[in-house]
Amino acid sequence: MADGSGDGIGDLAGIRARLPYLRDLGVDAVWITPWYPSPMADGGYDVADYRDIDPLFGTLADAEALIAEAHEHGLRLIVDVVPNHTSTRHRWFREALAAGPGSPERQRYIFRPGKGSGAPPNDWRSVFGGPAWTRVADGEWYLHLFDASQPDLNWDLPEVRAEFEDVLRFWLDRGVDGFRIDVAHGLVKHPGLPDLGVDHEDLVKPPDRTNHPHWDRDEVHEIYRSWRRITESYGEDRIFVAEAWVSRPERLANYVRPDELHTAFNFDFLRCAWDAGALRAVIDSSIGALREVGAPATWVLSNHDVVRHVTRYGKGDPELGRRRARAALLLMHALPGSVYHYQGEELGLEEVEDLPEEVLQDPTWERSGHTKRGRDGCRVPLPWEGTEPPFGFGTGGSWLPQPAHWRDLTVAAQLDDEGSMLSLYRRALHLRREHPALGDGELSWLDSPEDVLLFRREPGLVCAVNLGDTPVPLPPHEKVLLSSEPLPDGKLPSDAAVWLGQPLAHRHPRR
Numbered sequence: 338m339a340d341g342s343g344d345g346i347g348d349l350a351g352i353r354a355r356l357p358y359l360r361d362l363g364v365d366a367v368w369i370t371p372w373y374p375s376p377m378a379d380g381g382y383d384v385a386d387y388r389d390i391d392p393l394f395g396t397l398a399d400a401e402a403l404i405a406e407a408h409e410h411g412l413r414l415i416v417d418v419v420p421n422h423t424s425t426r427h428r429w430f431r432e433a434l435a436a437g438p439g440s441p442e443r444q445r446y447i448f449r450p451g452k453g454s455g456a457p458p459n460d461w462r463s464v465f466g467g468p469a470w471t472r473v474a475d476g477e478w479y480l481h482l483f484d485a486s487q488p489d490l491n492w493d494l495p496e497v498r499a500e501f502e503d504v505l506r507f508w509l510d511r512g513v514d515g516f517r518i519d520v521a522h523g524l525v526k527h528p529g530l531p532d533l534g535v536d537h538e539d540l541v542k543p544p545d546r547t548n549h550p551h552w553d554r555d556e557v558h559e560i561y562r563s564w565r566r567i568t569e570s571y572g573e574d575r576i577f578v579a580e581a582w583v584s585r586p587e588r589l590a591n592y593v594r595p596d597e598l599h600t601a602f603n604f605d606f607l608r609c610a611w612d613a614g615a616l617r618a619v620i621d622s623s624i625g626a627l628r629e630v631g632a633p634a635t636w637v638l639s640n641h642d643v644v645r646h647v648t649r650y651g652k653g654d655p656e657l658g659r660r661r662a663r664a665a666l667l668l669m670h671a672l673p674g675s676v677y678h679y680q681g682e683e684l685g686l687e688e689v690e691d692l693p694e695e696v697l698q699d700p701t702w703e704r705s706g707h708t709k710r711g712r713d714g715c716r717v718p719l720p721w722e723g724t725e726p727p728f729g730f731g732t733g734g735s736w737l738p739q740p741a742h743w744r745d746l747t748v749a750a751q752l753d754d755e756g757s758m759l760s761l762y763r764r765a766l767h768l769r770r771e772h773p774a775l776g777d778g779e780l781s782w783l784d785s786p787e788d789v790l791l792f793r794r795e796p797g798l799v800c801a802v803n804l805g806d807t808p809v810p811l812p813p814h815e816k817v818l819l820s821s822e823p824l825p826d827g828k829l830p831s832d833a834a835v836w837l838g839q840p841l842a843h844r845h846p847r848r
């Protein structure tokens with residue numbers, strides 16, 4: 338978000354300085370990716386100590402001050418918890434290596450002998466590429482579903498469960514308002530570690546198969562039921578959001594049953610193409626599945642793991658991408674449930690696709706044998722102000738270089754421009770705050786041409802999104818918020834959206 342120390346890396350002081358910006362944007366909570374001591378082999382998702390702050394970002398006292406100050410601004414603070422794996426630098430892993438095969442220290446991870454011919458114990462693959470097993474000096478192999486520096490923990494061991502319950506309490510005691518659970522669908526593995534036995538193309542989204550050897554196993558829910566009891570003991574306001582890549586909305590709904598997690602990211606919306614029929618189906622299936630368990634839907638378009646949606650929607654044309662992103666933001670904020678933003682989407686930032694190879698840091702770059710550029714392109718630091726990099730990010734440059742043309746996308750450049758992406762986000766968020774009913778309640782579809790999404794929300798709000806190539810006429814309603822100027826004939830142009838208020842005829846009756 339911003340760098341307070343001048344080393345080019347975002348930190349807690351930087352976030353603190355920008356809390357007023359976040360408050361004025363209109364969000365009510367901030368999720369911070371892992372801030373723990375880490376060798377940073379995977380952006381901090383390789384945790385060496387779950388009860389401290391990495392010196393790159395600040396100190397434990399800084400974290401406490403940040404939490405307190407966020408609360409003063411009316412913002413809640415959600416931190417990332419990474420329970421699937423630790424860093425190889427974690428004390429437990431170092432002890433496991435030292436203690437050797439068969440030791441209780443090794444039980445905390447998933448160590449196995451290889452197959453006779455020097456092959457790994459099974460055919461599981463790392464999400465980042467290559468086998469999910471690495472061999473240590475004494476010949477045993479350890480499992481890592483991600484980077485080799487991220488050994489998977491053994492969640493069958495009561496000690497591992499107790500440790501994480503204690504970690505949750507550690508941060509709850511320090512005032513955090515909730516946790517984003519990393520790889521929430523991955524913790525429990527099939528006890529026999531059976532081969533996948535399939536050519537497993539999509540490692541992230543599990544195939545629609547029950548009893549998958551390591552994704553979305555039913556046993557994982559027992560963990561979340563016990564975690565829920567912990568947050569409940571701190572009152573009603575502490576929440577969990579699961580990062581769970583699952584096959585179907587019904588599987589996601591399992592994570593948010595009344596005695597489990599409060600919310601879960603819905604990646605079907607993020608993955609959906611810019612297509613009216615597909616989006617409508619995703620919206621319906623997401624809301625439908627969650628209604629069964631009484632949990633709110635969630636909507637997310639970008640995050641630190643995926644190509645920014647301006648780029649996905651634009652297909653090579655950032656201006657088209659931004660136009661669609663503006664329409665998508667009106668769509669997303671008109672839906673019932675919670676909305677999550679990824680930093681910089683409110684500025685309309687696109688993926689930086691031409692980062693020089695020498696600055697790339699994401700492990701997928703190395704592990705794919707330099708065939709996948711990885712996730713650095715969506716992580717380039719935000720431009721705040723000024724005409725040259727680092728655009729007010731800090732005094733010491735920025736850890737990934739920002740494109741020069743971001744001078745037109747800085748916060749300062751957009752703040753007073755009523756037509757900017759930032760102004761549109763702010764207005765949408767403020768309207769959502771003024772009308773809390775928008776955040777829940779029902780959605781009803783209205784008759785519309787095939788390429789148009791048209792639905793009614795709480796009495797008085799209708800949202801129309803035109804995903805087709807031709808302009809469409811709009812009903813005679815007050816236009817509350819528009820993603821693009823309407824055409825002179827009053828029609829809604831292609832790739833545009835509008836929020837409509839009361840029918841004009843009702844508010845201004847003819848005499």
Ligand code: TEU
Nearest residue numbers: 379382464483519520541582641642643
């Ligand atoms: O991501 C989990 C995950 O499955 C990711 O690999 C994601 O699906 C993929 O990057 C999409 O391209 C979480 C974190 O969000 C990610 O940053 C970490 O690298 C990963 O866990 C390991 O902790």
